[in-house]
Amino acid sequence: MNLKELASRLGLSPTTVSRALNGYAEVNEATRERVMAEAKRHNYRPNTRAIRLATGRAFAVGHVIPVATRHEIVNPIFADFIAGAGETYSRNDYDMLLSVVPDDQEEETYRALKSKGNVDGVIVHAPRMNDPRIALLHKIDMPFVVHGRATGAALPYSWLDVNNRRAFQRATEFLLDLGHRRIGLVNGLEFMDFAIRRRTGYVDALTARGLTPEPALMASDEMTEISGYRAARKMLMLPAPPTALLCASMISGMGARRAVQDMGLVMGRDVSVIIHDDDLSYMKNGDDVPLFTATRSSVREAGRLAAEMLLELIANPSLGPREKLLEAELIMGQSTGPAPV
CATH class of the missing domain: 3.40.50.2300 (Response regulator)
Incomplete structure (x- = not known):
């Protein structure tokens, strides 16, 4: 089934169907849900290359990882976060671009991703106090979500963190x-x-x-x-x-x-x-x-949720900063007991 056939079944124009499938804000939610349901019923998948050409969107999300010897990102926990985010990207037909760069080229990499149009947004990892990446991403107008929070940041930003x-x-x-x-x-x-x-x-x-x-x-x-x-x-x-x-x-x-x-x-x-x-x-x-x-x-669940937040911001640029604070459970195990006398 092609786009015209799907539009004919729905009694809508191909343009409206295309916009509904690609998250344009001007399509009302009821129409979007009807289009998505019909596309799923007929196993219709839009031509990603054509969509990219028509919308100017990359349908990809970036993760920029600096190669630092004393940096928490070397921890294997990062793999589970990426796996969770990847599930969200796959479900929404987005690709993931992982850039591992020298520390002094991190800013240059963000600017290149924006200027080349390689990604529609990025997730920022391992935030620091007064993190300069927040001001940079605002300046270059790149949608982003921070995994964690950056105390002291002067500008508003979207984040997901554990308490x-x-x-x-x-x-x-x-x-x-x-x-x-x-x-x-x-x-x-x-x-x-x-x-x-x-x-x-x-x-x-x-x-x-x-x-x-x-x-x-x-x-x-x-x-x-x-x-x-x-x-x-x-x-x-x-x-x-x-x-x-x-x-x-x-x-x-x-x-x-x-x-x-x-x-x-x-x-x-x-x-x-x-x-x-x-x-x-x-x-x-x-x-x-x-x-x-x-x-x-769960850091994997954090990855899923952060990716969902970012895709929402990409689809609806008018949305303000989003914030989500997750609470950790205290789980009882074998490693604790009363203080020795």
Whole structure:
């Protein structure tokens, strides 16, 4: 079936059907739904090349990844986010353009994507405080959604984030309720916005109980197994070691568990450990009973939702900034218990 035949069945002009299929705002929602339903019923798929020529749209979304040696994007969690976003793109006949570039060419890459018309919008990863990419993307008029938030950004922007401050506040409160008073934080890199918010939640929970946060019980590094191991081991060798550790990811938590075991201690009895679990499809937190007590939020679902937000902004440029804050669950596992006497 071609476009003319589909339009004839619907009693509409080919132009109206084409615009309905391609998300033009001037087509009312009832007509759009009727066209989409009929197209699906007859397995009609528009000619993507022709649509691109007619609309000037690329039907592609960009992800620009800087090659930084000390950068959270090296974490394999990124793969699950991309997988979730990819599901949304595929469902909407969009392609994904992944650009891995040297750090000093990131701005140039965004400008090139815009000038060449290679993508209709981008998702911004790993936001930092006062992130300069937000002002740049506004300036070049590129639709975008930020995965996370950028504290200090002067311009409005669309974002999707997990409530990192609340998640780590709640986890710290849980450990305090178990009687722990010396709690270590094994955090991510703290020029990253999410890590700043997690530290804030941890500090807020301690100070609310009259405890003074100690620099010796706080570490900031890449979320790798070896970094988690080194940070946890250093804390556990203190004259007054922590009885609990709060880790920024499952991967760093695995390093903390190894450090606990190397010290001849038992996780969950001598030292409690809480991780942040991104509910990864390829790295599960145990089977029926979680290995780690965790603050859990699916990064794959975040990818799906962020992609949906961006496609909405591309289809309807008049939409204002969109914001979505996801809450993390606190999942009970085998890695926590009362503070040792």
